[in-house]
Amino acid sequence: MPAAWLGAPIRVTIADVANAAGVSKTAVSFAFNNPERLGQATLERVLGVAHDLGYTPHPAARALSMRRSGTIGVLIPQRLSTVFANPFVSELLQGLGELCEEHDLNLLLVPPLDGSLEGAIRQASVDGFVSLGLGPHDRALEVLDAIGIPTVLVDSEDAAARPVVNVDDRGGAEAAARHLLEQGHRDLAVIALPPTRGQVTNTPTTVRRLDGYRSAIEAAGASAPQTITAGTSVAAGARAFEALPRGRQRPTAILAMSDMAAIGLISAAQSAGLRVPDDLSVVGFDDIPASAWTNPPLTTVRQPIVEKGRLAARLLIQRMKGRAVDSPAPLKTTLVVRHSTSRPPGSDLPIRRR
Amino acid sequence: MPAAWLGAPIRVTIADVANAAGVSKTAVSFAFNNPERLGQATLERVLGVAHDLGYTPHPAARALSMRRSGTIGVLIPQRLSTVFANPFVSELLQGLGELCEEHDLNLLLVPPLDGSLEGAIRQASVDGFVSLGLGPHDRALEVLDAIGIPTVLVDSEDAAARPVVNVDDRGGAEAAARHLLEQGHRDLAVIALPPTRGQVTNTPTTVRRLDGYRSAIEAAGASAPQTITAGTSVAAGARAFEALPRGRQRPTAILAMSDMAAIGLISAAQSAGLRVPDDLSVVGFDDIPASAWTNPPLTTVRQPIVEKGRLAARLLIQRMKGRAVDSPAPLKTTLVVRHSTSRPPGSDLPIRRR
């Protein structure tokens, strides 16, 4: 057999099929894309020959001449190894994936190459982008509309230029803080999300959640929380615990902006001999599936991550079809009270939980 | 400004840059890819003009003429929403991602479109594929080498044609079963992985693990385990628990082929009033990060998932460079004993754990 021997596979092109079937390239193309424009007999012959030869249209050639690649890109602001350590992304991809499959689209993950998202964007052959957590003034976004690729932002700031999918971060954060304050906590600490892409500024999400926490705390007349920034991984959560002041200085409750950090923090606290929630209350954010079966199960702010992915994909697909769409209302967040929170140590009455 | 009004963005092409700079297309191409072939002055002028115009080479055009897309594909045998519910995939992607970033490659997720992986493969513009859990005789693989795209198999059967990355499933399973048997269990049940892609046959991984379980059980002279097939999700694990016989018929220990199923099963068991491990021992497989902080922490077989991803990517990249590579030895699996296993109910002595 005439198989190429590693590295030089001979691709069957449309011209080969045309020759073998004794027709023009046009006919072959029609056979696949406009069958009704061919006669019965020819159609069947061409299709037969194509199948025998194992013909498959070259995706890049197709993309070039059709001006669409059948792929949507996910713009990821951090290294894949970092970002996939957080189930948040998995869930988002579940949502995106659902719609992609519905519409016969592939999903391209686009992390920074060589530290540069801009470079990675150029390399990516996609019909549209979903961008995760990029501030609306990020350089990468300028590149995007210089090229004119439709884009939907997730977890960003509202901006006129493109649709943004957000959840009610502020409301969720407020509910979380209020929950702790109602239990009697006065000494809180916040574990914030790290800025992405080596920027100095907080992510839009962080800003909104901080805002929510602070507003609830002020309303209750408690003192401002100290803020520690930590990654969204278990290890980072553990480090955050270490960074907490010890002894009487230690806050009695923690507001974490991600479940992963909360889980890591709880583990570290437990290893240090603290009981959660008796000695330390912790509330997370996201409600990833795992938070239901940790020990103790995590009190957290639920955001509909899968739905967020679905919505973003749906909007993007609309935009790719040329329809103009505007940003939907932020999705609801809700406080899920489990067992990682209770009254601060030293309070008298035991507290009821649902 | 001459911006296109939605859906018809005007792309700046290499010809535009060439015109504006008063040079040929070739010169522009050289400016980016062979700068040394241009004079200082021209080089700077071209680069300047290109930058001002916001020129970006069209990825598909580039891919077509260079015969490489700078992308590797991950062949996923199930729907994305299913597959991303299992952290296993996230971890694998961490490994793959690491090497992709190192080599400036993007990652394309390729799930079955319209139920057909073959179709999805054709649509995908990639330089190589990593295939997850596909049997070596899958139709999809035939398509792959009909086109001549280098491929590395993960979790498949050894086959001469292409490199396969596996872990020691059999050994791990054997260790898991032996652990239970040593504790005195005689009544075991196995929760098997579901076959992928609507096939009837078990996945290669399932076959090897079953083999390991059975061999240990036979060696101990215990009776054959009953086998229940369940998805790799928490919900599926819960269903598996419901499918178990009740009362005295209930096995005293469960061998689950995935941590997710194990976790779901444990939750269901606990909701039904059973104590784990006192009433029921459960051992998982994979050692996903979550298994360390479940309640109780999960005894499981650890496989180096991230490493598996790295290795697969490394081999694929080798193959893409034209080097021939053969399958590496299976990666080691090790039993991690935590707290979801103990002696069967009715045993006298309490058991020590590490």
Place this chain on the structure above:
DNA sequence: ACGATCGCATAAACCGATTTAGTAAATCGG
């Protein structure tokens, strides 16, 4: 029997890059 219509198939242009083969001018050695 004749121009109009229809059905089927094709030639050639095009998508936007890279690359090969080559040309004209500048530089070199002797």
Place this chain on the structure above:
DNA sequence: CCGATTTACTAAATCGGTTTATGCGATCGT
């Protein structure tokens, strides 16, 4: 000062498809 290189650049071919405009013979209405 002349032939041989080198340097700096370009025209045209190529990658592998889709699409537009068109040709040609058979059928139709009258």
